[in-house]
Amino acid sequence: MIKALLLRRYWLLKHRFISTISFIILFPIIFHFSITKVMENILPVSSINVAYEIWVFPAIIFFIASSSTFAIIYRDFFDLRIHKISFLPITLAPFSKTHLIIGFIITSIIESFMYVIIAMIILSILIVEPLSWKIFLITPIFTFIYTFLLANIIVTFSIISERIFTFLSVSIFLFFFIVFGNGFIISFDLFPQKIGLILSYNPLSITLSELRNILFFNIINWELISIPIFVSLFWTWLNGTLLKRKLKQ
Amino acid sequence: MEASITLKKVGKLVRDKTILASLTFGIERGSLVAIIGDNEAGKSMLLKVISGVEYQEYGQVFINGLNAQKRRLEVMSSIGFVPHEIDLDPWLTVEQNIQFMGLLYGVETETMNTRMVQLARELHIIPFLKSMVSDISPGIIKKAMVIRSLIHDPNILIMDDPTAFMDAESYRHTWDLLLRLRGDKTILYVSQSLQEVEEAHDRILVLEDGRITLDGSLDKLLGSTFEYHQFQIEFEELTKDLYKQLSNLPKVKNVSRIGNSIHFYGKERNVFFDVLNAATSAIMKDISVKKLGLQDLMDAKYAKDGIH
Numbered sequence: 001m002i003k004a005l006l007l008r009r010y011w012l013l014k015h016r017f018i019s020t021i022s023f024i025i026l027f028p029i030i031f032h033f034s035i036t037k038v039m040e041n042i043l044p045v046s047s048i049n050v051a052y053e054i055w056v057f058p059a060i061i062f063f064i065a066s067s068s069t070f071a072i073i074y075r076d077f078f079d080l081r082i083h084k085i086s087f088l089p090i091t092l093a094p095f096s097k098t099h100l101i102i103g104f105i106i107t108s109i110i111e112s113f114m115y116v117i118i119a120m121i122i123l124s125i126l127i128v129e130p131l132s133w134k135i136f137l138i139t140p141i142f143t144f145i146y147t148f149l150l151a152n153i154i155v156t157f158s159i160i161s162e163r164i165f166t167f168l169s170v171s172i173f174l175f176f177f178i179v180f181g182n183g184f185i186i187s188f189d190l191f192p193q194k195i196g197l198i199l200s201y202n203p204l205s206i207t208l209s210e211l212r213n214i215l216f217f218n219i220i221n222w223e224l225i226s227i228p229i230f231v232s233l234f235w236t237w238l239n240g241t242l243l244k245r246k247l248k249q
Numbered sequence: 250m251e252a253s254i255t256l257k258k259v260g261k262l263v264r265d266k267t268i269l270a271s272l273t274f275g276i277e278r279g280s281l282v283a284i285i286g287d288n289e290a291g292k293s294m295l296l297k298v299i300s301g302v303e304y305q306e307y308g309q310v311f312i313n314g315l316n317a318q319k320r321r322l323e324v325m326s327s328i329g330f331v332p333h334e335i336d337l338d339p340w341l342t343v344e345q346n347i348q349f350m351g352l353l354y355g356v357e358t359e360t361m362n363t364r365m366v367q368l369a370r371e372l373h374i375i376p377f378l379k380s381m382v383s384d385i386s387p388g389i390i391k392k393a394m395v396i397r398s399l400i401h402d403p404n405i406l407i408m409d410d411p412t413a414f415m416d417a418e419s420y421r422h423t424w425d426l427l428l429r430l431r432g433d434k435t436i437l438y439v440s441q442s443l444q445e446v447e448e449a450h451d452r453i454l455v456l457e458d459g460r461i462t463l464d465g466s467l468d469k470l471l472g473s474t475f476e477y478h479q480f481q482i483e484f485e486e487l488t489k490d491l492y493k494q495l496s497n498l499p500k501v502k503n504v505s506r507i508g509n510s511i512h513f514y515g516k517e518r519n520v521f522f523d524v525l526n527a528a529t530s531a532i533m534k535d536i537s538v539k540k541l542g543l544q545d546l547m548d549a550k551y552a553k554d555g556i557h
Contacts, residue, residue: 004352008338011345015381086338086346089397092301093353094325248303249321 001095005107009072013111027067028119031060032126035185047189050216051129058139058211059184064119065112065147066178070171072108073151077158078167091247098240105151105236112147116140135215142211149203149228150178152235159242183209203228253278253313253405253435254299260307261294261459268294269305270459276452278404279432283446284439285547286456292439293333293409295456299437300330300407312405326354329398333409333439335390339383343374343393346382347400354401361400368396371426372419387414392423399430406430408438412445424449443543455547471541479539480521483510485532495524509534 013020036053046055080087091100120139124131153174161167179185182205188196199205207228213219252275261269268291276282284292297303299310301317301324310317312324337346344365351361369375372392377385382393391414398406411427412420427436428449440446446453453470455463463470484491487509495511496504501524502514515521521538 001353004349007352008341008345008349011341011349015340080338084334085336088302088332088336089330089350090353092325092328092330093350094322096322249301 001093001099001103002106005103006110009107009111024115024118025122027064027115028060028122029126031063032123035063036060036127039185047187048212048216053127054129054131054135055187055212055216056185057123057127057131057135058142058208058215060123061116061119061139061143062146062184062208063178065116065143066150066175068112068115069108069147069151070154072111073104073154073158074167074171076104077155078161081158082162082164088247091243091249096240097244097247097249098237101152101155101236101239101243105148105155108151109144109147113140113144116143132215138214139211142207145225145228145232146204146207148232149207149235152232152239155239156235156242159239159246178204181205203231251278252276252311253280254437255311255314256299256308257311258308259298259305259310261291261298261303261305263294268459269298271308272459272461273308274454274461274464276435276437278435280451281427281431281436281449282438282452282454283450284437284454284456285443285446285543290456291459292456294459296330296407296409296437296439300328301325302330302332326401327404329401329403329406331391331394331398331406331408331411333413335387335394335414337382337390337393337397340381342379342381343385343389344378347393347397350397351400356401364400364402365396368399368426371429372396372422388416388419391415392419395423395426403434405435405437408436410440411438412440412442420445443547447543453543467543470543478516478518478521479512479514479541479545480524481510481512481535481537481539482524482528482533483535484528485509485534487511487531491528491531495527498523498527 036056039056040052043052046052048055076087091097093100095103117140120136124136154171157167157170157174161170181199182202183191183196183200184205188200188205188209190196191199200209206224210221210225213221254276256272256274259269259272260267272295284295286292294303298305299312299317301321304318313327315324317324337343338349341349347365348361351365352358356364365378366375369378372395374389374392374396377389377393382390391411395408395411398408406427412423415423424445430436431451447467450467452464452466454461455470487506492504492506492511495501495513498520500515500517500520502516504511504513506512513520513524518538525536
């Protein structure tokens, strides 16, 4: 199944190669100049004494992963589903709904991973400060965990939404929450204490904060790292059940 | 003969409205079965329930002897489904749409490509295989959907209006293929074209308000009405007395008049000669005889009331 889904993504990519490649190249450049360069003027050094552009680098990578995951999941689980195109025959294939969800999510992770690698190369050229090999090695692994969780969230919204207005409203809210509510571009130290504490325990922000802990302090907290993984696995099963109920299959 | 599809007291509700009401029937392996009925009769829903697109609220569906709900993963490989709506991915080519489904069902690439080309040749769509779906006509897309449903070589083919959007030539090619597959595969289809159903069926199911009201071959369905013929005689002047005289003749059924024309039904052609004998004094302008068909059966008057 994964082979079929991956090949389909490859075909789709091939049919709109120019627009896709343009976005892949433009996204990191836009994020770098509209977020990193602007915030750097406000916070030249992060609260943990790391140059801001280095500190925010993993977050920019997560943004790239978020954008591509959103586009892929939106197409398959919302656009094609509500317009009754192509999605229904896929659900008739001899796979359980959870299996299908896993297939779609893995496909989106693999595709996002490809975009992330390109973004990392582009950003490494744009960033003035030297990036360590650790960043290049560990960031993609955590991007995998982050995308796994985010894809599940988007799948849920895609399945339960029936109207574009609802889906867009939820997506905009999710986008603002990712940008401002997860310590991506502003450290939780700058939030009101209680709110910062609550937000720091959401599985999306745990992934990034644990990545930063490894990159900047060499601290690995397996318990915290496992939280988003287990949440994602449970969520995948939940999405499978949700899809089964939604399709009445 | 062994049943390929079996329904036991299958009921389907949509927002508390009964769409299918306790349907029980079996379909023999390798047979060609057509489902007809009015709009909202539940035809498409019946296909969806059998093909696993939607589950029923009540009863059980068995495919090749397996409970379709409990053993879905085993059952789905043996079903090919062609929905009424066009549902190929518009941003892929026809070939890619078909190959994607083949890969999803685990068909080997070589087998899949050979099968696809063979079916595409039969349906005359080889030149369109590399075309984007968004660039071709609905009739060609519908043929591609038929190929997609056959790419994993299912033994049951379920089709909702398989020849929708097709021109006469495409219609003929599609039915040539389906009739070739008949016997090897169980084919169940819904059609709005009664002529299509008359031409291609082993059995016809007539659905009305979610219930099967008639079931059998065309000859059996026409049953009591099969021997009836519809007669029409146009007179230069059809007087009241003549109309009354002809109406009262024995064996003349359901008499009606439109202007100077008299319409009636009779079981034997002799009835027609009786009428002609009785009307020799009047000048006739035109006469016609028509054997009853499926269209007449579906006409509400005859479907519900029959000929009295």
